[in-house]
Amino acid sequence: MYKILVINPGSTSTKLAIFNDEKLISSETIRYSAEELSKFERLIDQYEFRIKTIEEFLSKLGYHYEDFDAVVGRGGLVRPIPSGTYEVDELMVEELKQSKYGEHASNLGAVIAYEISKKYNIPAYIVDPVVVDEMQKVAKISGHPLFERKSIFHALNQKAVARKAAERLGKKYEEINLIVVHMGGGISIGAHRNGKVIDVNNALDGDGPFTPERSGTLPLTQLVEMCFSGKYDYNFIRKRIKGNGGLVAYLGTNNAMEIQQRINQGDKEAELIYKAMGYQIAKWIGKMAAALKSEVDAIVLTGGLAYDEKYMVRWLKEYVSFIAPVLVFPGGDEEKALAMGALRVLRGIEKAKIYKEEVQKSV
Numbered sequence: 001m002y003k004i005l006v007i008n009p010g011s012t013s014t015k016l017a018i019f020n021d022e023k024l025i026s027s028e029t030i031r032y033s034a035e036e037l038s039k040f041e042r043l044i045d046q047y048e049f050r051i052k053t054i055e056e057f058l059s060k061l062g063y064h065y066e067d068f069d070a071v072v073g074r075g076g077l078v079r080p081i082p083s084g085t086y087e088v089d090e091l092m093v094e095e096l097k098q099s100k101y102g103e104h105a106s107n108l109g110a111v112i113a114y115e116i117s118k119k120y121n122i123p124a125y126i127v128d129p130v131v132v133d134e135m136q137k138v139a140k141i142s143g144h145p146l147f148e149r150k151s152i153f154h155a156l157n158q159k160a161v162a163r164k165a166a167e168r169l170g171k172k173y174e175e176i177n178l179i180v181v182h183m184g185g186g187i188s189i190g191a192h193r194n195g196k197v198i199d200v201n202n203a204l205d206g207d208g209p210f211t212p213e214r215s216g217t218l219p220l221t222q223l224v225e226m227c228f229s230g231k232y233d234y235n236f237i238r239k240r241i242k243g244n245g246g247l248v249a250y251l252g253t254n255n256a257m258e259i260q261q262r263i264n265q266g267d268k269e270a271e272l273i274y275k276a277m278g279y280q281i282a283k284w285i286g287k288m289a290a291a292l293k294s295e296v297d298a299i300v301l302t303g304g305l306a307y308d309e310k311y312m313v314r315w316l317k318e319y320v321s322f323i324a325p326v327l328v329f330p331g332g333d334e335e336k337a338l339a340m341g342a343l344r345v346l347r348g349i350e351k352a353k354i355y356k357e358e359v360q361k362s363v
C-alpha cells in the first residue's frame, strides 16, 4: 500500500488530502479571504503561510511527513509541456521560485513538494500542470503577431472531470466533444475535442470572463490609457487585474457564498455583478461551441462555484442548455487526480516524465 500526501494550492484556498492507494483517508479545504492574501507582495512570500496550513492539517490527524511514500503537488506555471506526471526537479523549482513563466498559487505545489522530498527523502511529483498545451494552431492566433494566445487553465481538473462526464455518458473521453467550465478563483472554459483541449481561455491573463478574483478581458484602450496615465505603477495595475479584480473589485470579497447571502437578503448590486459574471461565462461557452462547430456532447460545470445551484448553475443552464445537456460536478476531482497520477508511477504502470527532457523535446 502507498500513502500519498496531496497538496493543491489554489488562488483562494489550499486543498489537502491523504490517500492510501486509491482510498481517500482525509481531506480538507482551507479558504483564504482576499484581505488575508493581500498581505503578500509576491506569490513566493506565501510559502511559510501555506506550509503552516499543511502542518496544522497533518498534526491534527497525527501524521508526519516521513509517513508518506510520495508527495504530489498541483503543477504551476512551468514551460508548456504535455499532460502527465512529472518528477519535481531542481530546474522546475528554480523556474517556479523565480516566477519565470508567471505567478500563480499553483507554483507553490511543486516548490513545497520539493522541499518535503529533499528533507524526508520521498519522491515528489506534479500532474497535469496549468500549462498543459493541446491548443490547435488556429486558436493560438491573437490578432497581432506580437501577441500569442496561451494555454493556461485548470488542466488537471478539466481532464479529470471530462473523463467522469464521459463515463456518465457511457462513452470514452477520446470519442466525444465537451465544453468544460471550471469556476474557481480563476475560471477556464475549455473546448475538448476527442480528448484534447483544442481551445481554452487563458485563465490567468486577461482572457475570459471576470472571476471571483480576476478582471478577465478588459476594454483594451482604457487599460492602455490607465497604464500611461502616470498615476499607477506596474505592480498596482497587475494586482488590480489578477488578485483584486472581478468580484473582489466590485463587491469586496472573493467568497461566492457570502455574495449568495447578500442576494438572498435583497442586495441588487450583488445580484447584478454576480449575474454579469455568469453572463460572461455563458458567452464564453458559446465561443467554445463555435470552436467545436456545435458538435457538443455535453457542457460540464465544475469548480467551487458549481456548488451554487440556486444562482450560478441555474443561470448558466438558462443561457446555454440550447447547446447541449449540462452536467454538474461541483468542486472537482483535483486531489484524486493528483494522487492517481503519483500512484501510477509508484506502481510502475507509468514512468514519471522528466521536465528537462520534455522541455528539450518541445524546443
Ligand SMILES: Nc1ncnc2c1ncn2[C@@H]1O[C@H](COP(=O)(O)OP(=O)(O)O)[C@@H](O)[C@H]1O
Pocket (backbone or CB within 6 Å): 009, 010, 011, 012, 013, 014, 183, 184, 185, 186, 212, 254, 255, 256, 257, 258, 303, 304, 305, 306, 307, 308, 331
Ligand atoms: N458551496 C459553495 N457554494 C457556492 N460557492 C462556493 C461553494 N464553495 C466554494 N465556493 C466558491 O468557489 C470559489 C472558489 O472555488 P475553488 O474551486 O475552491 O477555488 P480555487 O481552487 O481557485 O481556490 C469561491 O468564490 C468560493 O466562495
Ligand SMILES: CCCC(=O)OP(=O)(O)O
Pocket (backbone or CB within 6 Å): 009, 010, 011, 012, 104, 105, 106, 130, 152, 153, 154, 184, 185, 186, 187, 203, 204
Ligand atoms: C492558472 C490557471 C488556473 C487557475 O486559475 O487556478 P485558480 O482557480 O486556483 O486560481
